[in-house]
Amino acid sequence: MAAVTLSEVAREAGVSPATASRVLNGSTRVPGAEIAEKVKAAAVSLGYIPNAQAQALARSSTGLLGLIVHDIADPYFSSIARGVQSAARELGKTLLLSCTEGTPDEERLAVEAFTSRRADAIVLAGSRSTNDSDIPGNASLLREADRYLANGGHLLLVGHPLISARRAEAGRPNAAPDSARAARPDPANALVLAIPNESLSRDLALALADRGFSRFAIVAGPEGLLTSDIRVKGFQHGLEDRGLPAAEVRRSAFNRDGGFEAGHALEEAVRSAAAEGSRLCLFAVNDRMAMGVVAAMRRRGLEAPADYAIAGFDDINTLEDFVPGLTTVRLPLEEIGRSAAVAALTGEDPPPAQGEVVLRESTAKAKH
Amino acid sequence: MAAVTLSEVAREAGVSPATASRVLNGSTRVPGAEIAEKVKAAAVSLGYIPNAQAQALARSSTGLLGLIVHDIADPYFSSIARGVQSAARELGKTLLLSCTEGTPDEERLAVEAFTSRRADAIVLAGSRSTNDSDIPGNASLLREADRYLANGGHLLLVGHPLISARRAEAGRPNAAPDSARAARPDPANALVLAIPNESLSRDLALALADRGFSRFAIVAGPEGLLTSDIRVKGFQHGLEDRGLPAAEVRRSAFNRDGGFEAGHALEEAVRSAAAEGSRLCLFAVNDRMAMGVVAAMRRRGLEAPADYAIAGFDDINTLEDFVPGLTTVRLPLEEIGRSAAVAALTGEDPPPAQGEVVLRESTAKAKH
DNA sequence: GATGGGGCGGCAAGCGCATTCCATCCAGCG
């Protein structure tokens, strides 16, 4: 990529590179009008485009914002990405994107790559995992994050803080609630945009109980996946608050196919509840899983809300035309992306996300 | 973003920066084993991470790949993005992302930004518009692209070539077919990953006709939107091939809401066809529009395939759990993204995309 | 044992730009 350089423009305009630099790229010292005109004209006629690399090197600030997600083709992340991108554009930043499939090792690689690019800030979205097999990965991710921060970068986590050795316990059954964890400063000193997963899934359980459901089952992601674990916990708390027995938890992959698989496995439970004259209410910890469950049930001839009820979480945009309308917890994903980007770039603490329970047809009162 | 520099590592290891550079970052000349060890040890202990900006400046190659899409939250683009990202990762490139809402002006800005970053290659996805109002935008996009290419960048367009003044006619009713346009070299000398929109929509029309449908209507995007126009044309050709009358074309926004709107408008036609004992078959030029149509019809109490038939185009992943199963044309979007990235980076011509008609329930023979 | 060549570090020159410091010029003031 050879290209027109500043000094060529300067020569063309008959001024020094310093002067050209001052008129072309915002400086505190703006040269006289006449000279400025000459320089601008020269720049236009030569088709000058500043070399951002060189500028970055000279100013030691790149104007780059890194975004790390599990999977950009997942509507959850692509909505967030849209928000991040839109904020980045408004702030005149350029977006770097990396997808990691959710593995801490890939995430570390991404942080490393962005550190190498000297990104001004990094937004890291996606659930953490407290799985034992991820301990080394989490540790090295944490180290990499520390290094990035130590070098003056801004890191913002969407949802959960990074998993430290100490915190690896946090997702476990008897860990501290959301609030306590959020209050504890992240060891890596990263910003965290909190998503009230626990209280929202509790709200969902309450809403469902108030609608008259009394038998529940939970379709969760693999053990150790923080987002899933926390949502399960919140939901169970809600049931407990209403004096209902804890729901059985069925674990599978944290995606549509996981839901599909769980759906098959839950057929029996749905039918036996029906046999007893009640409807089982399912809570899938994310919408994609819920959609998988619905697909599996449908294949077995079971429909919501007639034969069972089901709720998801996230309110991804895909739901708009999904049948039956899926009860879920709306997360303002694009907005989350926007404020994540802004917070990361400014270094200010982001406002926690606001969610809300959205009741739809999939948990309607039985029609008959 | 201050950080450990190469020369600090070199000093720590007791060697010159040149030597350190050679051992740390792939050079043809690799220093002796003993020295290499010292340098590596120093790099690790200091936590050295090369400054990609400086490297880029020195090597004049950045390892950056730019991706420009209309909307990253649209599953069509996010699937492509996934493919691009995955190829980029494998090739050791970093991805720059920009969303433009499909306006040529924003696209130009994105190209400019990526040029400024000296991206090695740019993938530009999304339909072009031959609309009169976009003429100036297209022209300046073309200029910007030319400039990028002149500076040694590689540009790859997904779908259509850039719109030149000359080519602005191409999308018009009596323009040359796909093949002729593809054969004409792009003025900007950019690569083009061809998507056989015309022949595939023709295939779709043939398949539908063979299924026994004889009355068609088309739900298209706004006039001048190339992808839409070409698909319409191909479909009409297919009908013509079967001796069927041309379908009425109804235009609205190229998205879900446009489809919804068109769906309402088409209620009459569906009902009157039914009154005459036949079913109207709708072709929406993309899946999102088709989904909007289905939603609108459902609201009016009309269901596919019982009351009408409908087909879409793209086979976005959202369709997996859409009811009814939507007949469509499958485009291997992720694969398209992958080969787009590879071609852009290598400068080689990409293989044209392979699509196929997928018949599903939405165009099933009437059940009764 | 002298000579040529190959291998290996180091030196230094940039890559394109921002910015500090300096020289210059002119206006204004005493």
Place this chain on the structure above:
DNA sequence: CGCTGGATGGAATGCGCTTGCCGCCCCATC
């Protein structure tokens, strides 16, 4: 009329790294 101070353009330096070139040493060769 001489001096000072502010404004303005230019020269020089450095951001962190790569790489062509030079010089050194050691070994093989005659």
